[in-house]
Amino acid sequence: MKAIKNIGLVIFLIGLAFFTALPVLGTFNLNEANFNTIIKEQKIESDVFINDIKSNIVGRDFNGMQSLSPKISKALDNANENHTKNKEWDKKIYTKSSAMAAFIGKKSANGFIANNKGLMWLLTFGLGIIGALMFILPNVILLGKKGIKNDGIYHQSATNRGWIGWMVFIFLVSFYLVLYFASEYATNWTLLVDPISEALSGNPAGHWFVYGFMYCTVMTVMAVRMYIKYRHNIYQVFRTTSVLFFQIVFAFIIPEIMVRLQMPYYDFKNAFPLDYDFFFQWNLKELTNTGGIGIFILVWGIALTLVVVPIMVYFFGKRWYCSWVCGCGGLAETLGDPYRQHSDKSLFAWKVERYLVHGVLVFVIVMTAMTLYSFFSDTGTVLGIKTSTVQSIYSLVIGSIFAGVIGTGFYPIFGNRVWCRFGCPLAAYLGFVQRFKSKFRITTNGGQCISCGNCSTYCEMGIDVRAYAQKGENIVRSSCVGCGVCSAVCPRGVLKLENGPEDGRINPTEILLGNDVDLMDLVNQK
Amino acid sequence: MEHIVIIGNGISGVTLARHIRKLSDKKITIISAETDYFFSRTAIMYVYMGHMKFEHTQPYENWFWKKNRIELLKAYVQEVDTDNKVVQFADGGHLNYDKLIIATGSKPNKFGWPGQDLDGVIGMYHKQDLDRLEVLAPNNKVCNRAVIVGGGLIGIELAEMLNSRKIPITFLVREDSFWNGVLPKGESQMINNHIKNHHIDLRLSTNLKEIKSDENGRVTSVILEETGEELACNVVGLTAGVTPNIDFLKSSKIELGRGVKVNRFLETNIKDVFAIGDCAEQHEAIGNRRPIEAVWYTGRMMGETLAQTICSNRIEYKPGHWFNSAKFLDIEYQTYGWVFAKPKDYETHFHWKHHKEDICITAAFHKDTNEFLGINTFGIRMRHEIFDKWLTEKRDMNHVISYLKDANFDPEFYKVYESDILKQYNTTFNTNLTSQKKSWKRIFSKT
Ligand SMILES: Cc1cc2nc3c(=O)[nH]c(=O)nc-3n(C[C@H](O)[C@H](O)[C@H](O)COP(=O)(O)OP(=O)(O)OC[C@H]3O[C@@H](n4cnc5c(N)ncnc54)[C@H](O)[C@@H]3O)c2cc1C
Ligand code: SF4
Numbered sequence: 001m002k003a004i005k006n007i008g009l010v011i012f013l014i015g016l017a018f019f020t021a022l023p024v025l026g027t028f029n030l031n032e033a034n035f036n037t038i039i040k041e042q043k044i045e046s047d048v049f050i051n052d053i054k055s056n057i058v059g060r061d062f063n064g065m066q067s068l069s070p071k072i073s074k075a076l077d078n079a080n081e082n083h084t085k086n087k088e089w090d091k092k093i094y095t096k097s098s099a100m101a102a103f104i105g106k107k108s109a110n111g112f113i114a115n116n117k118g119l120m121w122l123l124t125f126g127l128g129i130i131g132a133l134m135f136i137l138p139n140v141i142l143l144g145k146k147g148i149k150n151d152g153i154y155h156q157s158a159t160n161r162g163w164i165g166w167m168v169f170i171f172l173v174s175f176y177l178v179l180y181f182a183s184e185y186a187t188n189w190t191l192l193v194d195p196i197s198e199a200l201s202g203n204p205a206g207h208w209f210v211y212g213f214m215y216c217t218v219m220t221v222m223a224v225r226m227y228i229k230y231r232h233n234i235y236q237v238f239r240t241t242s243v244l245f246f247q248i249v250f251a252f253i254i255p256e257i258m259v260r261l262q263m264p265y266y267d268f269k270n271a272f273p274l275d276y277d278f279f280f281q282w283n284l285k286e287l288t289n290t291g292g293i294g295i296f297i298l299v300w301g302i303a304l305t306l307v308v309v310p311i312m313v314y315f316f317g318k319r320w321y322c323s324w325v326c327g328c329g330g331l332a333e334t335l336g337d338p339y340r341q342h343s344d345k346s347l348f349a350w351k352v353e354r355y356l357v358h359g360v361l362v363f364v365i366v367m368t369a370m371t372l373y374s375f376f377s378d379t380g381t382v383l384g385i386k387t388s389t390v391q392s393i394y395s396l397v398i399g400s401i402f403a404g405v406i407g408t409g410f411y412p413i414f415g416n417r418v419w420c421r422f423g424c425p426l427a428a429y430l431g432f433v434q435r436f437k438s439k440f441r442i443t444t445n446g447g448q449c450i451s452c453g454n455c456s457t458y459c460e461m462g463i464d465v466r467a468y469a470q471k472g473e474n475i476v477r478s479s480c481v482g483c484g485v486c487s488a489v490c491p492r493g494v495l496k497l498e499n500g501p502e503d504g505r506i507n508p509t510e511i512l513l514g515n516d517v518d519l520m521d522l523v524n525q526k
Numbered sequence: 527m528e529h530i531v532i533i534g535n536g537i538s539g540v541t542l543a544r545h546i547r548k549l550s551d552k553k554i555t556i557i558s559a560e561t562d563y564f565f566s567r568t569a570i571m572y573v574y575m576g577h578m579k580f581e582h583t584q585p586y587e588n589w590f591w592k593k594n595r596i597e598l599l600k601a602y603v604q605e606v607d608t609d610n611k612v613v614q615f616a617d618g619g620h621l622n623y624d625k626l627i628i629a630t631g632s633k634p635n636k637f638g639w640p641g642q643d644l645d646g647v648i649g650m651y652h653k654q655d656l657d658r659l660e661v662l663a664p665n666n667k668v669c670n671r672a673v674i675v676g677g678g679l680i681g682i683e684l685a686e687m688l689n690s691r692k693i694p695i696t697f698l699v700r701e702d703s704f705w706n707g708v709l710p711k712g713e714s715q716m717i718n719n720h721i722k723n724h725h726i727d728l729r730l731s732t733n734l735k736e737i738k739s740d741e742n743g744r745v746t747s748v749i750l751e752e753t754g755e756e757l758a759c760n761v762v763g764l765t766a767g768v769t770p771n772i773d774f775l776k777s778s779k780i781e782l783g784r785g786v787k788v789n790r791f792l793e794t795n796i797k798d799v800f801a802i803g804d805c806a807e808q809h810e811a812i813g814n815r816r817p818i819e820a821v822w823y824t825g826r827m828m829g830e831t832l833a834q835t836i837c838s839n840r841i842e843y844k845p846g847h848w849f850n851s852a853k854f855l856d857i858e859y860q861t862y863g864w865v866f867a868k869p870k871d872y873e874t875h876f877h878w879k880h881h882k883e884d885i886c887i888t889a890a891f892h893k894d895t896n897e898f899l900g901i902n903t904f905g906i907r908m909r910h911e912i913f914d915k916w917l918t919e920k921r922d923m924n925h926v927i928s929y930l931k932d933a934n935f936d937p938e939f940y941k942v943y944e945s946d947i948l949k950q951y952n953t954t955f956n957t958n959l960t961s962q963k964k965s966w967k968r969i970f971s972k973t
């Protein structure tokens with residue numbers, strides 16, 4: 001069994017090595033015809049740029065994106081400089097250089113990788129999946145009888161911020177940096193999943209498709225790990241199945257198929273303000289221009305945020321979204337589960353959390369108000385501030401850096417819910433409802449707590465669960481995503497997530513059940 | 527300002543300090559020789575097993591003490607002079623008090639076994655024991671076998687700890703079935719099997735005769751009393767119960783028995799000196815309880831109670847219905863009220879066990895009045911509040927069985943067994959009860 005695991009690990013690492021090497025491999029050669037298509041598709045008017053590319057790039061062989069990409073950005077900068085000087089605004093190219101490089105790269109990839117997509121898929125994703133499963137599946141036997149399987153978490157380098165943890169951190173952060181800021185280097189990855197993308201939407205894959213596909217793959221494989229680890233805990237099994245289903249079907253497959261059907265790309269479960277660009281001008285225009293389905297999406301999107309979400313939170317707590325439906329939550333609960341213990345439980349962290357997450361909520365609301373005002377009044381600025389600038393700042397700082405690079409990249413260091421806890425504006429909104437108007441709570445079982453600290457240690461949201469449990473108080477916290485792990489790991493059966501009457505949900509206690517009833521009355525009634 | 531000095535920073539001393547601070551402005555000092563800050567003794571196993579780091583066992587952040595003006599002093603108290611109201615430290619210092627609380631907890635029992643103080647013999651009580659175990663048994667290369675002596679709750683925790691590092695274990699238990707002084711037969715046997723299923727070499731009805739060592743005084747083997755068999759091992763864990771940790775008081779005027787003798791107000795024979803927690807011994811046991819109650823919950827309750835007395839509201843220690851909980855490897859155990867291992871003459875037991883899983887309950891009721899007396903549950907979590915209420919209301923057994931769904935505390939979607947239990951109850955006692963649906967109203971109503 002151990003041997004299978006080790007072989008699996010080696011296979012996984014080989015797949016990972018191929019995957020990691022791909023961005024700098026491959027040959028590219030742009031032919032005239034393809035370039036003409038790009039000119040048409042991208043509506044390029046700049047003769048400077050076209051000539052530059054034609055003389056320096058077309059027909060030449062390039063090894064690796066690192067030799068092609070700088071040439072393209074140089075050509076682009078050069079052309080734009082030229083047009084700016086001559087005030088030829090209509091000739092200027094507004095596509096970002098990394099995006100332009102990605103377009104050109106995709107069309108010009110021609111070597112081994114482009115010609116052997118299936119094989120390359122097997123060598124990367126294929127080996128990764130097989131290796132990971134070989135590493136994970138033996139746990140069915142190795143983990144033994146049902147029970148809590150946290151042995152050695154703080155002894156292992158991967159889960160105790162050791163060097164493996166830091167390597168994973170570096171890998172994840174780099175991956176997100178490529179994805180958000182240097183997508184041309186993802187060109188080879190997109191080639192691997194072209195066949196899948198074409199089967200779904202009919203289009204070749206872009207880097208977001210790679211991300212979506214990878215997201216689903218990683219979640220599925222790590223969900224297998226969850227199933228094995230928590231196989232005796234039916235709440236965890238249901239929950240994992242649910243997030244997996246919503247990710248694969250709602251976030252991945254349905255939007256692609258909608259594209260095939262000439263409908264807008266839309267994830268029906270992604271609620272504003274997590275879906276922060278829902279009210280952006282381009283989206284509203286697209287929705288209003290696509291007829292019935294567009295209007296339906298618009299109405300659904302608004303109803304989801306204003307009606308469905310709060311009502312569901314009233315009945316079930318925010319867990320129905322955060323740990324049963326949401327994609328960010330889904331990744332956190334699968335890929336992120338091994339790192340849940342790293343969330344900071346200090347009072348200080350709680351303070352930071354409240355400032356940050358509510359700050360982001362205010363930010364998104366202000367930005368959306370500006371957006372809508374600009375949309376309806378047809379102006380680009382509000383009180384002298386450019387709406388588009390605010391939008392770009394949000395997209396960059398919150399949408400990309402916070403949610404992606406930090407949110408996922410920092411899993412091995414700060415735990416798996418960094419984004420959900422400190423950044424997600426939807427979580428902040430749901431949190432208000434959960435705290436002030438909901439049936440959900442974690443009931444503390446009378447006086448049974450022994451203050452051991454398992455619950456707090458494994459709370460991914462950094463809630464000091466024990467602080468409540470050891471006083472006999474129920475846990476009613478806006479940030480609780482209802483993952484149920486505190487309840488699972490409690491060795492004394494103290495915690496139960498439940499939806500009960502609102503009355504007595506919050507129960508400040510000083511003297512715990514089991515002591516003198518008169519004393520309890522005396523102290524607790526005060 | 528009155529100076530309250532507490533010896534011992536365990537759950538009892540710390541609970542007391544917290545409550546005194548809530549009620550008053552008195553000066554509070556907590557003395558302990560063990561650690562700088564309060565930690566949860568019940569969690570030390572999880573540190574060795576790698577579930578937590580030691581700092582996770584500390585229920586309060588380090589700033590808490592200063593903020594609440596609770597002074598912490600790391601020192602070992604060697605003597606208490608109650609005439610001059612002063613405590614003497616081993617390092618020569620001393621501290622005056624106005625009121626003194628002894629909350630020094632327990633220490634592992636040693637029954638005079640030859641070799642019990644050798645290098646490699648440990649108890650499992652203090653932080654130092656945990657640190658020592660890490661040195662003695664970091665893995666199964668350094669420690670090829672460990673022998674655990676004494677089948678109680680700490681013994682089985684030590685077994686689980688060593689098992690997590692795949693260290694072979696021989697577990698010597700004096701009784702003919704695990705913890706059968708407390709657990710009824712069916713349950714005790716289920717635990718026997720559960721232990722064996724974890725590949726632990728469980729030896730029932732077996733006593734330790736002697737521990738042997740090499741020339742450096744390191745443990746090499748143990749000899750068993752009954753068979754004379756010699757078992758090679760590197761570590762011996764002594765977990766045959768605990769005794770109050772009060773040797774330092776022998777020279778004082780404070781009345782001692784096994785523990786520090788206290789009345790129902792937790793007062794000792796000396797004015798302004800009190801004792802709480804594991805080290806306190808009641809002159810007379812309260813109800814079915816033991817005179818020394820060495821559990822977490824009672825230490826906490828004594829702390830809650832004594833704070834009132836110290837802050838001028840003198841009240842008796844009057845614990846409510848008995849409850850407790852533990853975990854035997856993977857099986858969670860909870861108990862409410864009293865279920866005796868050997869049923870008292872007025873007591874009838876109803877035992878239900880799942881046909882396959884390690885899940886069972888034993889409920890005790892009065893054979894004449896049918897009054898519900900208590901329940902042990904294994905592998906099913908139950909609601910403390912509900913059982914406490916049923917015990918207070920002196921509900922009869924039929925009521926408990928019919929309304930058992932109200933008491934279930936397992937996580938959502940778990941399989942429920944109330945109907946099975948009810949069915950078996952009906953057949954056993956020839957009743958015709960029907961199962962009542964769970965009611966939030968009943969569960970959360972305070973009356
Ligand atoms: C491994 C383990 C697991 C347990 N699990 C459970 C459980 O699951 N449930 C349960 O109910 N109970 C459990 N217990 C029992 C429970 O931990 C004790 O009942 C409880 O900790 C006692 O608290 P206390 O405050 O009385 O004393 P302690 O926690 O023992 O604190 C006393 C402190 O005083 C210090 N001290 C003693 N003498 C001196 C001196 N002369 N000078 C200075 N300092 C001194 C000691 O070093 C110690 O730090 C467990 C115990 C152990 C060891
Ligand atoms: S409090 Fe419990 S259920 Fe809520 S997020 Fe933390 S671990 Fe999950």
Ligand code: SF4
Nearest residue numbers: 449450452453455490
């Ligand atoms: S895990 Fe359970 S017993 Fe331990 S501190 Fe949390 S609620 Fe208390």
